[in-house]
Amino acid sequence: MISFILIILASIFFTGIIIRTKSIVTGRKGPGIFQPVKDVIRLWKKGAVYSKTTSFIFQIAPSIYFASVLMAIMVVPFGQYKGIISFEGDFVFFAYVLALGKFFSIISALDTGSSFEGMGASREALYSMFAEPAFFILMGSFALLTGKTSFQEIFASLHFGSSISYILGVLATFVLAMITMVENSRMPIDDPKTHLELTMVHEVMILDNSGFDLGMILYATNLKFAMYGALIANLFMGSFPLYLTIPIFFGIQILFAIAVGLLESFTARFRMNHNAQYIFVLSSVSLLIFFGVLLMLGRFN
Amino acid sequence: MMMTITYFSIVAAGILLIPFIRVKWKGIITVSVVIVNAVLAGWLAVKVLTGKQFDFIFYGTPVTGDIAVRIDALSGWFILLINFTLVTGALYGLQYMKSYRKQSSNITIHCIAYLLTQSMLTIICVVQNALVFLFAWETMALSVAMLILFEHYKPDTIKAGINYIIQSHLCIVFLSLGFIWVASRTNSYDFNAISNFSSTLSSFASMALFLCFFIGFAFKAGFVPFHTWLPYAHPAAPSHISGVMSGVVIKIGIYGILRMILLIKTDYTLLGFIILFISIVSGVYGVMLAILQHNLKKLLAYHSIENIGIIGIGIGLGTIGIGTNNLLLTTLGFAGGMLHVLNHSLFKSLLFYGAGNVYQATHTMNIEHLGGIVKRMPHTSILFLVAALAICGLPPLNGFVSEFLIYSGLFNGLKTGNMVSMLSLLISVFGLVIIGGLALLCFTKAFGAVFLGNSRHHFPHPPTESSAGKLIPMYMVMGLILAIGLCPNFFLGMLSEPLKLFTDKLSLSAEAAYTVTNTGYTMMYIGWCSTGLIVLTGIIFFIRKKITAQKSVAITPTWSCGYVGNTAKMQYSASSFVRTYRKLAEPLLSIYKKKKEIKGIFPRDGWRETHPYDIVEEWLIDIPLKQIKYFLGKFRFLQNGMIQMYTLYGIVFIILVLGLPFLYGAIKSLIEFLNQL
Numbered sequence: 001m002i003s004f005i006l007i008i009l010a011s012i013f014f015t016g017i018i019i020r021t022k023s024i025v026t027g028r029k030g031p032g033i034f035q036p037v038k039d040v041i042r043l044w045k046k047g048a049v050y051s052k053t054t055s056f057i058f059q060i061a062p063s064i065y066f067a068s069v070l071m072a073i074m075v076v077p078f079g080q081y082k083g084i085i086s087f088e089g090d091f092v093f094f095a096y097v098l099a100l101g102k103f104f105s106i107i108s109a110l111d112t113g114s115s116f117e118g119m120g121a122s123r124e125a126l127y128s129m130f131a132e133p134a135f136f137i138l139m140g141s142f143a144l145l146t147g148k149t150s151f152q153e154i155f156a157s158l159h160f161g162s163s164i165s166y167i168l169g170v171l172a173t174f175v176l177a178m179i180t181m182v183e184n185s186r187m188p189i190d191d192p193k194t195h196l197e198l199t200m201v202h203e204v205m206i207l208d209n210s211g212f213d214l215g216m217i218l219y220a221t222n223l224k225f226a227m228y229g230a231l232i233a234n235l236f237m238g239s240f241p242l243y244l245t246i247p248i249f250f251g252i253q254i255l256f257a258i259a260v261g262l263l264e265s266f267t268a269r270f271r272m273n274h275n276a277q278y279i280f281v282l283s284s285v286s287l288l289i290f291f292g293v294l295l296m297l298g299r300f301n
Numbered sequence: 302m303m304m305t306i307t308y309f310s311i312v313a314a315g316i317l318l319i320p321f322i323r324v325k326w327k328g329i330i331t332v333s334v335v336i337v338n339a340v341l342a343g344w345l346a347v348k349v350l351t352g353k354q355f356d357f358i359f360y361g362t363p364v365t366g367d368i369a370v371r372i373d374a375l376s377g378w379f380i381l382l383i384n385f386t387l388v389t390g391a392l393y394g395l396q397y398m399k400s401y402r403k404q405s406s407n408i409t410i411h412c413i414a415y416l417l418t419q420s421m422l423t424i425i426c427v428v429q430n431a432l433v434f435l436f437a438w439e440t441m442a443l444s445v446a447m448l449i450l451f452e453h454y455k456p457d458t459i460k461a462g463i464n465y466i467i468q469s470h471l472c473i474v475f476l477s478l479g480f481i482w483v484a485s486r487t488n489s490y491d492f493n494a495i496s497n498f499s500s501t502l503s504s505f506a507s508m509a510l511f512l513c514f515f516i517g518f519a520f521k522a523g524f525v526p527f528h529t530w531l532p533y534a535h536p537a538a539p540s541h542i543s544g545v546m547s548g549v550v551i552k553i554g555i556y557g558i559l560r561m562i563l564l565i566k567t568d569y570t571l572l573g574f575i576i577l578f579i580s581i582v583s584g585v586y587g588v589m590l591a592i593l594q595h596n597l598k599k600l601l602a603y604h605s606i607e608n609i610g611i612i613g614i615g616i617g618l619g620t621i622g623i624g625t626n627n628l629l630l631t632t633l634g635f636a637g638g639m640l641h642v643l644n645h646s647l648f649k650s651l652l653f654y655g656a657g658n659v660y661q662a663t664h665t666m667n668i669e670h671l672g673g674i675v676k677r678m679p680h681t682s683i684l685f686l687v688a689a690l691a692i693c694g695l696p697p698l699n700g701f702v703s704e705f706l707i708y709s710g711l712f713n714g715l716k717t718g719n720m721v722s723m724l725s726l727l728i729s730v731f732g733l734v735i736i737g738g739l740a741l742l743c744f745t746k747a748f749g750a751v752f753l754g755n756s757r758h759h760f761p762h763p764p765t766e767s768s769a770g771k772l773i774p775m776y777m778v779m780g781l782i783l784a785i786g787l788c789p790n791f792f793l794g795m796l797s798e799p800l801k802l803f804t805d806k807l808s809l810s811a812e813a814a815y816t817v818t819n820t821g822y823t824m825m826y827i828g829w830c831s832t833g834l835i836v837l838t839g840i841i842f843f844i845r846k847k848i849t850a851q852k853s854v855a856i857t858p859t860w861s862c863g864y865v866g867n868t869a870k871m872q873y874s875a876s877s878f879v880r881t882y883r884k885l886a887e888p889l890l891s892i893y894k895k896k897k898e899i900k901g902i903f904p905r906d907g908w909r910e911t912h913p914y915d916i917v918e919e920w921l922i923d924i925p926l927k928q929i930k931y932f933l934g935k936f937r938f939l940q941n942g943m944i945q946m947y948t949l950y951g952i953v954f955i956i957l958v959l960g961l962p963f964l965y966g967a968i969k970s971l972i973e974f975l976n977q978l
Contacts, residue, residue, distance in 0.1 A: 047853035051860075053755055055675040057686075060838075063845055067838040071830075085833075087826040088819065089709045093696065096705075096737075097834065100695040103741055107686075110749030110873070113673070114859045118749075118873020125745055126881050129738025136734045140727060143712045197862065207860050212849050216841075276885055283731070290727060299720060 003078035003230060006246070010253045011219070011226035012037050017254060018225075021261025036222060040215045048211030053113040061108030062213035068101030069220045073227050077152035079237035079245045088149045091139045095132065098183070102128055105217075109205040116197040120204035123272070127189060127201070130279040131182040137286035138175050141168075141293045155234040168292045173232055175285050177256070180228035182279055184221055187264040189275055199272070225260075229253040305370075308341055312420045319412045324405045328395045331412040335391040335419055339384035342423050346384075349377030350798050361430070369429040369491050374798035375563065376426040379556045382643045383426070385781070386548040386650050387419050389774040393654050394541035396770035400661065407451065414447035418550070425553055429492035431480040438476065442469040445550055449538040461530075461537035468520055468530040475517030476557075479510060492564055499565040507567040512575075514561045522554030524613065525583040528606045529918040532590075535602035536666065540657025543598060544650035547605045552642050555612055559639075562620060563802055570624030574725060577617030581732040584610025586917070588739040589886055592746065592879050593913035597656050597666045600747055601649065604692065607736060608645040611704065612638045614729055618710045623806050627717060633710030633820065635803050636796050641703035643792070644785060648691040648700060651778045655685035658771060659751060662764035668875045670758035671751045678766045682752045684775045689744040691782050694737055697831030699785035702792075705827065707733065709820070742882060750875035757869065786831050790824040876911060883911070891916040 016033030023030025050058065074084040075094045085093070102124070109121040143149050146157045159165075182189050185202030197204050206217050233252040237245045270278055315334035319327050349355065349372050361368040372380075394415070398408060421441035428434050446469070450462040480490070487494040499507045520527040531551070535543045562572075587606030594600035615638025622630030658681040659674060660666055675682040691698035711733070714726045785792050858865065876883075883892065896909035939950075 044848065047855070048849060049855045049857055051858060052856050053673075053859050055682075055753065056679075057675065057753065060842060063842040064838050067834065067841050070841075071834050071837060085826075085830055087823045089705060089712065089823065092705055092708045093827065093830060096694065096696055096701055099693070099737070099741060100690070100834075103690065103693065103695060103745060106741075106745040107749050107753060110745065110878075111675075111753040112859045113754030113869070113872045114861055115871045115873050116861070117859075118754075118878055121745065121749070122873065122878045122881060125742045129735070129742055132738050133731050133734045136730055137727065140712060140715055140730050144715050144723070147716055149709065149712050211852065212845055216845070273881070273884070276881065294720070294723070299723070 001084055002081050002242075003076050003083050004074055006078065006249055007073050007076065007223070007226045007230050010229060010250065011222040014225045014229065014253060014257050015222050017257035018261040018264065021258050022265050025262065025265040036218070040219045040222075043210075043215030043218065044212055046211045046215075048213065049208075050210075051112050051114075051208050054108075054111050054208070057104075058108050058111045058208075061104040061111075062209065062216045064104045065101040066216045066220050068097050068104075069223050069227070071097045072101075073223060073230075075151060076227055076230050077155055077234060078230070078249070079234065080152070080156040080239045082152045086150055086152050090150045091154075094151070095135060099128070099132075101220075105205060108209075112208045114208065116200075116204045117207055119198070120201050123190075123201045123275075124185070124205060126276055127182055127279055130276055131179050131282060134175055134279075134282035134286045135179055137283060137290055138172060141286065141290040142172075144290070145293045145296065151234075155237065156239055158235065159238050164292055164296050168289055168296075169235060171285055171289050171292070172235055175282055175289070176228060176232050176235075177259070178279075178282050180225065181260070181263075182282075183228070184224055186260065188267055188270055189279070191269045194269075199269075225257075226253065229256045232256060304341065304345065308338060308420070308423075311337055311341075312416055315416050316413050319416075320409050324402050324408060327408055327412050328398060331415055332391045332395050334416055336388055338419060338423075339388045342380050343384050345372060346377040346380040349374055350381070350795055352798060361433070365430060365432045366490050367430070368433050369493070370427050371429050371492075372427045373802060375556070375559060375802055378639060378796065378799045379426045379552070379642075380423055382646050383422050383549040383552070384419070386545060386646045387422075389650060389654075389778055390541045390545040390548070391415065392774040392777075393544070393657070393771055394539070396768055397539060397541050397657055397661070401451075407453075410447055411451050414444040417441070417444040418448065418545075422549065422553055426556060431484060431490040431492070433490075434492075435473065435477060435480065439473060441550075441553070442466075442473065445469075445542075445546065448542045449534050449546075451539050451542070452537070455537075457533075458537040461533035465530045465534045468527075472517050472520030472527075472554075475513055475520070479513040479517065482510060482513070492560075495561075496564045496566065499567065504568045507565060508572065511561060511565045511567050511572060514565070515558060515576075518554040518557035518561070519579070520554070521551060522558070522613075523551050523583075523606050523609050524579050525586045525606060525610075526917045526921055528583070528587070529915060529922060531605060532599050532602045532915070535605070535653075536596055536598035540598075540653050540660060543601070544653035544657075547602065547653060548646035548650035551605060551609065552646060555609070555616070555638075555642055558616065559635075562616070562623075568624065569620050573617045573619075573621030573624055574722075575617075576613055576620055577725060577729060580610045580613025580617055581729055582610070583607070583613060584736045585732050585739075586610075588736050588743060589890065590913060590915060592739060592743045592882060593886075593890070593892065593911070595668055595875070595913075597659070597668055597671075597747065597751060598653070599666075600668070600743065601652050601656060604652075604740070604743070605645075605649060607740065608641065608649065608692070611707065611733070611736065612641045612645065614733060615639075615641060615703070615707045615710070618707065618714060618729075619803060621714065621722070622710075623803065625718065625722075626807050627714070628804060628807055629820075630710055630714050630717075631804055631807060632800055633706050633713065635800055636793060636820075637703050637706030637710060639796055639799060640706060640785075640789075640792065641700075644691070644699040644703050644782075647778050647782050647785075648688040648698075651684060651688040651775055651782070652692065654771070654775050654778075655681050655688065658767040659764075661767065663758075663760055665758070668747065668750045671756070672754045672758070672869075672872065673752075673756040674764055675752040677764045678752075680766055680772050681775075684772070684779055685752065686748060687779050687782060689748050691786075693740045693744055695741075696827075697783075697786045697834050699782045699789075701831075702785060702789040702824070702827065704733070704737070706820075709823070742879065746875050746878045750878065754872050755869035757872065757874070786828075787835075788828045790821055790828060793821060793824050889916075890914075891919055 013033045015036040020030050020033050072094050075090050077083045106121045106125050109117040142154045146154050148154050190201035192203055194200055209217055233249045237248055311334055318330055355372040357370045359368040418441055421437045424437040446462055446466050449465055452458045483495050483498050484490055487498050499510060523531045584607050587603050587610055591600050591603035615634050619631050619634025622634050691700040694700040694704040711726050711730050715723055891914045893912040893914055897907050899907035
């Protein structure tokens, strides 16, 4: 329960911090950190425009997408405290529930019959497919390391002892951070600020969404950021008491947001046709983690 | 005993009755016989699944010896799922075949073949006598061939049918080899002889025996590289037959493999790894090719190969569990595999029925020509969507449950074992995730291109929704899909008896039993989560509806950068949707492309075509065939059309036949003479 509330709280300022960081780096004043949420609330109050090509799929898809993200957040634990949902193998549920949301966002893009949105949908489907193995191998390595198969048990019994484990921590953070960027269609993979439909991935999929639906989709992005931030924070919380973990949680969320902002300020988007290969490399990084775990457990024989 | 007589007299009565009645009644009689027999067999199966066991010995003929009929829980599980899909298939087929009523004699054969398929599939599940088993297997294979060949006047169908017949006989060759091996050593056709015989063999020989059966059954199940008949047979058959074939006929191969795992004693760990490896290859290869298909039914056929792969991963995992004496692994692996057999039979038949509706409304299966059907056929679209979600393994539907069990097995297996087993399990996780991701790409393509957007083709008759007669069996299947998704622990409970057959092979400890009960608990939890997900979606949708009710809503054309012309042709096509993927996968597959580029100042029309082809088929079937043809072509001079030469061949042949004994005698006496020297 505690993780759910804290992630919702973090989601309110997360994208704000990213935008703020980017504006400071580029020497602008920039909006306040609550601006993205204010935008969402403004969208929630608006009416909607629907394409005449669309069907009921387009109407229900944003709700299912939003529900899937909320459901995934419920699975995320908070250090030693369970999430609302917790069972053995819950990270499989986590990944598949997010995939359900993705399925619907893709078919809702195809529902508009637009060539742009089809293009974005095609890219999104391919990229998320390539990002998935990295996450599973990462969780598999942790399951091997801790002997547990649920998020909460894994994170609660994960502790850093030897020097290898620090490297593993760094690598795991890297993998999770990059998965976040892929899943949220952010900088090295996709540029959310581009103005050309042909170069967009996620933004072009939601061209025809408006009003309440668009608000939900945008807010789901904030939630997803905070959710992955929480996963990264979980790597470092261990079994500390609450008065330590809550500051750690917010500290890591803010640090992560600033890092994303800096990354977006100083890197350019990759070439579209090389993205798939790049994302696939994440799996090999996860494989490194797996071998690191084997090394730690002394199973190389 | 009474059951068997009743069962067969109903089938026989049906078969004898069908040729002599009016076309309208043929279908109805078939459906009622199918239902009655399904109820009979299902009643027995339920009894078996609740813990009973039937064991009869029939006094057979002098040729076959005693015919043993043993109905255990494994048979029960398969009988139940086979008969369910056969019933929905018959109900759906009743409406589907209405448009073929003019072909009266054709329909007669079709109905008889359908009844034979049902009874033979049931017999295969229960009979444990090698000869009777092979007889039933052959009858089943031939009656399915008759079902495929319904539209025999189409050249493609004939080709597919012959391909199927040849490959199913290859399957029988391997099965016969295995049975002959056992029978020649033990003088018994009873399946128990296999079990006794294999325990006397060395581990290498018993592995060879198993692989002999495995290859035979793999032809039927469609494991790569024995799958090449599948993508031809499925599109050629009428849709309800494709559904039945993909749903249950190929599953009988899985039944055979499971039965052999129970019977043959061998090195289970090694066997598990072999099955695991073949399954991962099948799974990934199947879905990789599925994405590229342009024919909706062919796409679904390749997905059958993928799902057989997933089932195989479960079975392989369970077999490793038996080998390493790990109860949790055995339970999770076989439970996942067997549940996926049921799940796949449900969503795949539903997908094929959906494809059948689309075909009868539009008369095309080319994905590139379809589009926008969701507005004309809403029921079919929803049903297809549910099945597509289920086949991608997404919660809250049934595909997720079985894939989750297999995932749990894999992650639990990771914790034990040595380096090699850990790495191969990790590769399996990787394979399963890739399969899931590619399936998502494939079904967003299929659903998006067929049902969504605008129509890409002008149809002389606009497609209309199918009749209730077709939709009702489809909704029945959908109901079961949802039921498994929402209360998986009930269906896992039904599997407890079949699982016992496998776990009995282990030596158990009390601690292990605890972890298994934990799995049941997890399943219940997943059921609740799935319900929660649906409720949450409902709540959010309700809130959205409440809030947006008073807001203004405008209907406009889709945003296309200000262009307002004919946007239907500008839609993203199915091929372009998977173009990036195709570029990446091209080195691994064999794809033939033809194109005409747009050139010059006044360009004429350009076009491009891609023809995905099966690289396994190319290397294992086409190239050897070509070489055999080349070799045999060398002897073509013999067939020169001169009647004199043919007479000469005849005379040479007769002389040889008559002369051989003399020649033999001469050589023999020569050798004797030489020996005496």
